[in-house]
Structure formats: C-alpha cells, structure tokens
Amino acid sequence: MVGAVSPQRASTIELVATEADAGVRLDKLLAQRIDTLSRARIQALIRAGNVAGAGGATIGDGSYRVKPGEAFAVNVPEPEPAEPVGEAIALDVVYEDDDLIVIDKPAQLVVHPAPGHESGTLVNALIAHCGESLSGIGGVKRPGIVHRLDKGTSGLLVVAKNDAAHRGLSEQFAAHGTDGRMQRAYLALVWGKPLRPRGMIDARLARSQSNRTKIAVTRGAGGRHAVTHYEVLGTFDTAAGPVSLLRLELETGRTHQIRVHLAHVAHPVLGDATYASGFKAKAAKLDEPARAALAALDRQALHAAELGFEHPITGKSLRFERPLPADMQALLEALQGD
The missing domain is CATH 3.30.2350.10 (Pseudouridine synthase)
Incomplete structure (x- = not known):
C-alpha cells in the first residue's frame, strides 16, 4: 500500500495515477497518496531529483500535471544526521510514543536554535532524548516543532517525531481548534x-x-x-x-x-x-x-x-x-x- 513505508531508511515508493488524478499537480498527487510525507517534503524530493516518471526519467517540477496511468517512483533517502546536535538536557516528559512527545517546558528554555541561542535549546534536548526514534522531518533526523512557547513561558508543548505526525499536528494547529480537534x-x-x-x-x-x-x-x-x-x-x-x-x-x-x-x-x-x-x-x-x-x-x-x-x-x-x-x-x- 502506498504510504506504508518506514522513513527510517532509504526506500522507494511506487504509485500509478488513476483517471481521477488526471490534470492534478504532481506534488499534490504524491502528498495525497503518501501519508508519511508532508507536501513540503515531497516538493523538496522533487527538486532534488528523487521523483521519476515513465522510463525512469526524472521529473523536477512539482507543478507537472499527471496523466491517467502514469507510473511514478519516489526515492526517499535515509534521513541525514541532525543539525544541531543532541545535548543531554533534562526534560519533563508528560507523554511519549513512536510518533510524538509532549513535554512540560520549563521557563527560560528556548525552543529552537537561533542567533544567540545556538545550543541549549529544547530541540537539542529532544534530539538527544529521542535518539533513533526520530525518523526524519523533511529528510533530517530532528524533532518537528509545530508550535512554540516564548522563552519565558512555561508549559505543555507537543513535538512530532516523523513527517506523518508533523503533517497531522500542523493541520490541527493551523485550524486553531475551529474543527474541534485541538484545545489549548x-x-x-x-x-x-x-x-x-x-x-x-x-x-x-x-x-x-x-x-x-x-x-x-x-x-x-x-x-x-x-x-x-x-x-x-x-x-x-x-x-x-x-x-x-x-x-x-x-x-x-x-x-x-x-x-x-x-x-x-x-x-x-x-x-x-x-x-x-x-x-x-x-x-x-x-x-x-x-x-x-x-x-x-x-x-x-x-x-x-x-x-x-x-x-x-x-x-x-x-x-x-x-x-x-x-x-x-x-x-x-x-x-x-x-
């Protein structure tokens, strides 16, 4: 089944366009059919020459309009090592599974590396804590930040461990609870x-x-x-x-x-x-x-x-x-x- 792949290692996903897919953009089609990858990740793979069409010819344009019966092969490289690097920073983990982690962020902990805060951040801590359970966000073994808390604000924050979870959580945060799925x-x-x-x-x-x-x-x-x-x-x-x-x-x-x-x-x-x-x-x-x-x-x-x-x-x-x-x-x- 398309989408039932592990992003932990290099893999190739194959699919065929149907009559209903005629005229759809290639990046949209792949994002719809491969539920483990976000559309942004799909677009990056296309630009990098990792999507092939008929006869193995590389398709480098996400706006390419597909035709019924066309076959496509998507090469998903093994995630690259994380940058920044992991750091052993204690975390108050509220919940964790293979797809996401919820932490109670202490005040003064910066969420993401930035000028002036290149290390000692929540991202550094999560890379070390999650280790190999990070299967890659956008092709890199790093946690997927879907919302942030200011440095001086404490409290609950959820982070994705893989592209599929990142995509699903991002959709909920984009809706800001209007669809009833999320409450903050x-x-x-x-x-x-x-x-x-x-x-x-x-x-x-x-x-x-x-x-x-x-x-x-x-x-x-x-x-x-x-x-x-x-x-x-x-x-x-x-x-x-x-x-x-x-x-x-x-x-x-x-x-x-x-x-x-x-x-x-x-x-x-x-x-x-x-x-x-x-x-x-x-x-x-x-x-x-x-x-x-x-x-x-x-x-x-x-x-x-x-x-x-x-x-x-x-x-x-x-x-x-x-x-x-x-x-x-x-x-x-x-x-x-x-």
Whole structure:
C-alpha cells in the first residue's frame, strides 16, 4: 500500500495515477497518496531529483500535471544526521510514543536554535532524548516543532517525531481548534481586574514599526487577525491594586499574542519585561513577600496549562493538564496573602 513505508531508511515508493488524478499537480498527487510525507517534503524530493516518471526519467517540477496511468517512483533517502546536535538536557516528559512527545517546558528554555541561542535549546534536548526514534522531518533526523512557547513561558508543548505526525499536528494547529480537534489554554497573572468575568480580545497584530523585536496592535486592514478569549478565575487585592488570575484560550496563534493583547487592554502579564515595562512602579508597591516572589519569577507569569489534540496517526483524542510551576505558584500564594 502506498504510504506504508518506514522513513527510517532509504526506500522507494511506487504509485500509478488513476483517471481521477488526471490534470492534478504532481506534488499534490504524491502528498495525497503518501501519508508519511508532508507536501513540503515531497516538493523538496522533487527538486532534488528523487521523483521519476515513465522510463525512469526524472521529473523536477512539482507543478507537472499527471496523466491517467502514469507510473511514478519516489526515492526517499535515509534521513541525514541532525543539525544541531543532541545535548543531554533534562526534560519533563508528560507523554511519549513512536510518533510524538509532549513535554512540560520549563521557563527560560528556548525552543529552537537561533542567533544567540545556538545550543541549549529544547530541540537539542529532544534530539538527544529521542535518539533513533526520530525518523526524519523533511529528510533530517530532528524533532518537528509545530508550535512554540516564548522563552519565558512555561508549559505543555507537543513535538512530532516523523513527517506523518508533523503533517497531522500542523493541520490541527493551523485550524486553531475551529474543527474541534485541538484545545489549548493558558494561565496568567495580570495587573488589574477586567470589567467582565469573561470576554474576547479581537485586535490585529503586526511587527512594531518602532521596535522590530516587538509585536504591536495595528489598526485597519494591516497586520494579522488575532483573537484571545479570557476568563477571570480570581482577583486579589494587593497593596499595588488588584491582580487577576486569568484562563486564556487562543482562537489564533500569533507571536506574543496573549502578552500583546493583555497589554492592549491595560492588563499586562506580571513580570513581562517587554510589554509591562510601564508597570514597574506598580510592582514596587507590592508588599515584600509579593515583590520577592515576582523578582524570583524573573519572567512573564504565563503558563500553558492545558493541551488537547487528536493523535495524528491513531486518531485517539489526547488531553493533558499541568499545574502552575513552582515559581508561579509561589507568586500566586504571595499575592493572595498581600
């Protein structure tokens, strides 16, 4: 059966176009018929000369329109060694099987290597932890990152181990839960008390024009559609004024979305050095235990507490919850006693 191959080693997949496939793009046909490979991976294989048609002639154009009865052979090379390399970094593994892994990411752990963070990342840790169970994402033995958490945000994150799982999870995250398969919720401690116990923040986001490292709310048709839903779980009266514990659900998944949206409605996340810098004077008014707990937090008080999705291979519904980490729990208790 087409698609029933192991990406762990070099293999060749053969298939024949049917009458119903007439005129379909080659890359689309192969992606539809080979469920272990993403369309991006298929396109890369075509560009690399790994797809042959009649008589073994290489087809290097994914837009090639297929004809009924045409036979194709797809050569899937053995995955290349991972770059970056694996590093022995302790992980809090919540769930793991042959296709994916769910971890509770600690704060300050960067997800993916980038300038300034070439090593010591979650990807480095996963390469070492998963070892040979990584069967290749895009032809490389590396974990497939389908969503990210900011460096200072803790909580649940799912990662694919192979192309098929990466493809299925990516589809669910692209839908942002609108098809009912995926659920995500965060807990945050924010300044102030929202006027309503439940509400929605609908504000478009774009890269800030004054500071390209920041995201900002933009007016009019510019920027990207972004919606955040919130629920007030509790409010605490402190010497610096009210502080609220919110549960938040994303209808879209934009960079820094929760942090920017909450700052936009004047309820920024405690400890957020980027979007709550104007609240330093307020933080200084907290009583000593709360000030010490906030200083010890040294990050935004934001935690990815709930994650649910449909297993991309088995179809089974999976749901996970993780309580507040110790630093946020300590801050919450200090605020309650303020």
